[in-house]
Amino acid sequence: MRNLGLVLLLSVLVLTACGGPASAQPSSAGSQRTIEDVGSDTIVNLALAWAEAYQKIRPDISISVSGGGSGTGLAALINGTTDIANASRKIKAEEIADAQQNGVEPYEIEIARDAIGVIVHLDNPVQQLTLQQISDIYSGKIINWQELGGEDRPIVLLSRESNSGTHVYFLEEVVRLGQQANKTLFSQDTLLLPSSEGIIAEVRQNPNAIGYDGLGYITPEVKTLAIAPQAGGEYVKPSIDTVNNGQYPIARPLFMYTPGEPQDEVKIYLDWVLGPEGQKIVGDLGFVPLH
Amino acid sequence: MNASITEHKRTSLAEFAAERLIRGSGIMAIVFVFLIFAFLLREGLPAFTEVPLDNLFSARWYPIEEYYGILPLIFGSLVVTIGAAIIAMPIGLLTAIFIAEIAPRWLREILKPLIEVVAGIPSVVLGFFGVVILSSLVRETLNLPTGLTAFTGSVILAYMALPTIVSVAEDALDAVPRSYRDAALALGATKWQTIWMVTVKAGKSGILTAMMLGIGRAIGETMAVLMVTGNAARVALEPGALFMPVRTMTATIAAEMGEVAQGSAHFHVLFAIGIVLFVITFLVNLVASFAIFRQSKRSARLLS
Numbered sequence: 001m002r003n004l005g006l007v008l009l010l011s012v013l014v015l016t017a018c019g020g021p022a023s024a025q026p027s028s029a030g031s032q033r034t035i036e037d038v039g040s041d042t043i044v045n046l047a048l049a050w051a052e053a054y055q056k057i058r059p060d061i062s063i064s065v066s067g068g069g070s071g072t073g074l075a076a077l078i079n080g081t082t083d084i085a086n087a088s089r090k091i092k093a094e095e096i097a098d099a100q101q102n103g104v105e106p107y108e109i110e111i112a113r114d115a116i117g118v119i120v121h122l123d124n125p126v127q128q129l130t131l132q133q134i135s136d137i138y139s140g141k142i143i144n145w146q147e148l149g150g151e152d153r154p155i156v157l158l159s160r161e162s163n164s165g166t167h168v169y170f171l172e173e174v175v176r177l178g179q180q181a182n183k184t185l186f187s188q189d190t191l192l193l194p195s196s197e198g199i200i201a202e203v204r205q206n207p208n209a210i211g212y213d214g215l216g217y218i219t220p221e222v223k224t225l226a227i228a229p230q231a232g233g234e235y236v237k238p239s240i241d242t243v244n245n246g247q248y249p250i251a252r253p254l255f256m257y258t259p260g261e262p263q264d265e266v267k268i269y270l271d272w273v274l275g276p277e278g279q280k281i282v283g284d285l286g287f288v289p290l291h
Numbered sequence: 292m293n294a295s296i297t298e299h300k301r302t303s304l305a306e307f308a309a310e311r312l313i314r315g316s317g318i319m320a321i322v323f324v325f326l327i328f329a330f331l332l333r334e335g336l337p338a339f340t341e342v343p344l345d346n347l348f349s350a351r352w353y354p355i356e357e358y359y360g361i362l363p364l365i366f367g368s369l370v371v372t373i374g375a376a377i378i379a380m381p382i383g384l385l386t387a388i389f390i391a392e393i394a395p396r397w398l399r400e401i402l403k404p405l406i407e408v409v410a411g412i413p414s415v416v417l418g419f420f421g422v423v424i425l426s427s428l429v430r431e432t433l434n435l436p437t438g439l440t441a442f443t444g445s446v447i448l449a450y451m452a453l454p455t456i457v458s459v460a461e462d463a464l465d466a467v468p469r470s471y472r473d474a475a476l477a478l479g480a481t482k483w484q485t486i487w488m489v490t491v492k493a494g495k496s497g498i499l500t501a502m503m504l505g506i507g508r509a510i511g512e513t514m515a516v517l518m519v520t521g522n523a524a525r526v527a528l529e530p531g532a533l534f535m536p537v538r539t540m541t542a543t544i545a546a547e548m549g550e551v552a553q554g555s556a557h558f559h560v561l562f563a564i565g566i567v568l569f570v571i572t573f574l575v576n577l578v579a580s581f582a583i584f585r586q587s588k589r590s591a592r593l594l595s
Contacts (some may be wrong), residue, residue: 071551096550192524194517202439
């Protein structure tokens with residue numbers, strides 16, 4: 001009862017905050033300028049690394065980074081409460097419409113690329129899968145590792161929550177194999193975990209589990225599978241090279257969205273992000289730089 | 292003479308201000324509860340018209356494709372809460388009996404504050420403990436496909452509900468008049484018979500209140516269940532349901548509220564889940580207050 005009240009009170013506060021004008025507008029020239037940067041949990045570590053590095057060059061700019069998921073970032077963009085929304089998926093048509101209704105014109109910038117690795121426990125003998133097999137696993141058609149040449153174990157499906165851009169990308173490009181008309185859904189047995197770390201933690205200790213995560217999050221404590229686009233195709237492990245030459249099939253662009261074309265300090269910051277210094281950090285964190 | 296009048300005026304003014312301040316605070320608390328409830332209804336009720344009822348009461352929850360079935364979420368909350376109750380009630384009652392009736396005075400002085408400390412552990416910490424240690428323990432010892440199950444959530448929630456149950460039940464046992472025990476012992480009852488058939492029986496309604504408050508705490512808990520129950524939204528009407536992943540109402544609201552566009556059907560459905568949760572906790576509290584009410588009437592009867 002008390003907890004519920006608190007949650008609701010907080011929601012009230014959050015909603016009141018959302019109703020107000022963007023908090024991050026420059027108050028006056030020369031004072032400390034804060035850039036709000038909200039969204040994708042895939043991008044949040046990268047955005048933090050950028051913000052820290054940028055702070056050293058421009059101490060007068062403070063960049064406040066927070067995660068929550070691509071949907072969260074784009075919702076903040078729509079509600080006018082952020083300067084930059086991080087998204088690991090493209091903005092949806094409905095979101096653009098919602099934004100325009102609020103007088104916001106989302107402006108898209110591709111900032112890096114990311115491969116999604118499919119991961120299993122280190123002791124799992126399975127080394128490689130085709131996209132079709134992964135789709136069958138996640139839609140609940142294949143339920144035992146034995147069917148894939150593994151041990152006689154049930155498959156435990158792990159996914160990010162549905163507000164994650166990684167979840168939506170994986171649904172469209174892997175579970176539905178990129179087919180527009182395909183309406184396959186994740187199996188109802190899929191465990192939806194609230195964070196990338198949660199998936200790594202469960203895969204690390206559970207030999208039944210299969211999960212997926214951005215390349216930047218995958219640690220050596222789990223096994224990354226090689227993936228072939230179709231049966232008989234070449235099995236490829238994700239890496240900067242295989243993403244850039246298009247061999248690895250589950251790779252996607254990462255975006256930042258701004259309300260309208262970026263202006264003044266936000267533009268200078270984003271130019272730096274896209275420049276050599278910013279893109280070097282992309283590679284350092286295990287993502288794939290644009291050039 | 293004059294001085295005493297001004298003095299009197301000043302105290303009465305201070306008195307007046309203090310009284311108003313206290314009354315105002317009291318009224319504010321009530322107003323806030325009503326505002327929260329009104330807000331909940333305003334945001335939640337549209338869900339029942341925007342989403343067809345057969346969709347709302349279906350067994351599939353996948354909001355990004357407009358499947359808004361809340362049954363798996365209600366099911367999940369019930370399974371986790373009932374599991375927590377089954378674990379916490381006997382342990383809580385026995386601990387309370389031990390502290391109130393059996394433990395020597397010095398041990399009692401140590402145990403009581405220790406239990407208060409347990410109540411102070413943040414739920415995120417317990418959730419983290421659940422993910423890192425408890426879930427693999429559950430998976431290996433029970434030989435389950437995954438350790439992120441309703442049962443894991445129940446264990447954590449039981450742990451969180453225990454301090455409430457123990458403190459309130461212990462107070463209830465403590466309130467049983469000394470003469471009851473003396474009379475039972477004088478009639479030749481053993482210590483165990485006295486505890487079980489006299490003290491616990493006499494403190495029954497207080498113990499019931501303790502249970503209800505503990506359950507109320509469990510069903511509304513968010514963070515720990517979000518981390519350890521696996522969040523798979525499915526209705527599993529089978530005996531092993533406690534040992535499968537579930538998705539609770541609180542975890543759903545917490546995980547998805549940040550993402551939704553305000554005013555969308557999904558947004559309203561999340562508030563509708565809030566209404567369901569509110570009604571359930573309200574009923575639990577109502578039952579608890581009813582038990583207290585009955586208890587007070589009974590003591591009034593005894594005194595007359």
